[in-house]
Amino acid sequence: MDENSNSHMPKNLGAAREAKDESDVLIECRNVRKSFGEKQILKGVSFKIRHGEAVGIIGPSGTGKSTILKIMAGLLAPDEGEVLICGRERHGLVDDEEISGLRIGLVFQSAALFDSLTVRENVGFLLYENSKMAKDQIAKLVTETLAAVGLKDVEDRLPSELSGGMKKRVALARSIIFDNTKEAIEPEVLLYDEPTAGLDPIASTVVEDLIRSVYIKGDDSPGNITSYVVVTHQHSTIRRAVDRLLFLHEGKIVWEGMTHEFATSTNPIVRQFASGSLDGPIRY
């Protein structure tokens, strides 16, 4: 939105709009910095994820895309800066403090399934561990959730008996399953770390459409996924699965815009990344 678009409005109207604008911010990173040893990876990263958004984080390898996802999920603490969840600052890691009102799910690149557990046990893991639901109730819910990601009759299989694309779908099912005996279902932001890495083009399309569909379905979807963030290198995923992009380079957001603006941007960093050229500001 144009920065000055409020300038012609009466002051109080502008203020009301500003307040409303902030009320749909689910996750905000403010000036987040993170180093590993001597290596400074994030050098002051700021952005907001709003209700209803499908956001992609792109950028060269090693610029800290997975790191920022882990920080948003509360698995890593920033060295400096703030992470706000629904306007409340989160201190430390997610385990240290109960932040209610928003669930944040992270779907790992490797799918990260437990090898010795069946698909049913993997998908229902948190419910078996933490909920008061009966085992047959959980089993039914697992079957329904697997169906929502297009999988049937795989509950008794081990992860080693699945293809890479199926594993990613099982991981997706695990992140969207929720205790449906609870009265209030909190909204959820899902964070995907390279969900289509290593998949053939058709399997990638299936996963990209699933990412969209579990969110678009809204009331029908298992869980209440209101927004999602995808870290990806795949152009097809950028085009198909997200609406807005954040470009991370050398520890900072160097460009942000809508997906359709990415292809026509004149920013030299974006141009080089979009074309895969060796000439340009990004050096390996």
Ligand SMILES: Nc1ncnc2c1ncn2[C@@H]1O[C@H](COP(=O)(O)OP(=O)(O)OP(=O)(O)O)[C@@H](O)[C@H]1O
């Ligand atoms: N726990 C850790 N300890 C030490 N170094 C780490 C740790 N996690 C990440 N790094 C380093 O931080 C840098 C950024 O890693 P990160 O995985 O966030 O990058 P990325 O942008 O997601 O990369 P890629 O696109 O290749 O997946 C890398 O140099 C990585 O080696």
